[in-house]
Amino acid sequence: MIVDGLTMVGYSINGYGLGVEELLVSINSNGIDKCVIAPVQPRTYRLEPQNDAVAVAQMRYPDRFIGFCRVDPRQGDDAVTELRRCVLRQGLRGLFLHPMEEGYTINDTPAVQLVREAGSLGVPVVVAAGYPWVSHAQQIRFVAEQVEETPIVMSHGGQINISGLAQADAFLAMQACGNLCIGTNGVYRQDFLEECIEAFGRERVLFTSMSPVFDQGFELDRVHSIKMEESDRQFVLGTNVVRILEEGARSRK
């Protein structure tokens, strides 16, 4: 089973967009069974309707979509309330944070509180990671160390740097925190993914396309290009996402 651990649906204020039906076409043509869907930052700046749209899409296509909500920690208690509403009432199964687009720092207190709340609700967190100043791997490590009960997935392999200069920080964060995983989208140097799998095991690297910012088909090619045992590849392609979600669900019971 192939599960894409991060896509975004809706039309973003940042100029990209992907409709639910378009995404279905994409996953069908790429042989992807399911994918995590999270909202974009809309032109209205209001995330709540976007979360509701994700919930509707999940309800309509329960075998294909796993809905995550997106909230802005700068809204303080209202952000926590929205997270709880999305998980407990709308049935969404994870939290997506994008510090770069929303404009906050991942290790500021409100964001840490939100990640902690996600853990107590039994849902994982995906962070748009690797952005200098706001979601650098060592900033995420700071969060992960405080909130050990919450599984956190760092997109972009935890590092956005086309010289590879941030890889050591992502590697060290993974080494320090067992609750951190990395997503594969856009990762510079496939051998970084290979090193992480070798060092931390096949369970902590998972396929994320972060479509439509990245090309879903090409990002799947990226996973297939990793030099690894085929039996391990299945973990990266889908098993790991499913496991993280199931562990959260068990903790809720």
Place this chain on the structure above:
Amino acid sequence: MHITDSHTHVDEYEAFGWFDPPETIIELMDEAGIEQAVVMTYADAPVLKPNALRYLHDACKRYPSRLIPYVRLNPHADNAALLLEEAILDLGMKGLKIHQESVTAAAHHGSIVRLVKKAAEFNAPILLHSGDEPLSLPQQFASLAEEAPEATIILAHLGGYHHTDDAIRVCEKYENLLVDTSACPYPHKIKEAIERLGAHRVLFGSDGPGCNPKLELQKIMRLGLSEDEQRLVLHDNIASILERVGHKTSGGRSR
């Protein structure tokens, strides 16, 4: 179709933790069906790697029909121009690589401009890093392009993750700037670069072995290019650039 990868590496460099002898890239080229590759070290001569020229020369001598060397230099070194001459005139190297983050200077820095102009005397292409880092921003190439209009300057990585639009914009303005596709994570931006700049100004590169050449080639194959465009991007552009190297245009040896 003959395929030439215009951006790969050979080096065994402890400080970076990257150990890629020539056999590594050759194996990956074979896997991808790539006939030839431009190769350079990870570390700059002479500061980080005093024996870089010899290392690269020896590596390429083992695969003379497959590997095409570019010398990677620190332009701040007193003997940078001499090393460039030695690399091109004595060792038959075909181009110059500068990584601005590694040498702590932006593309418009005087020492880079001087070395780029020196390379241009031999019609040698200059491959510079481009990306999101503070010394590698595409708009920093504008001054260099103006000061060295005779130079063929290639922006590696098409501006990285968040400066692809800037890379295309600056190349639109300066005809002597080209881009390579290495590690660019956005196939649609490569397509856009070809549409806006022309296929004759976009070079296939992988940044292998770290970035898998087969994957990087798959990225190009996804673009739906015409056969002519593909031939230019995958081979003809870099081939015609390399054909001109070594024909000194002016001046004599520095020493």
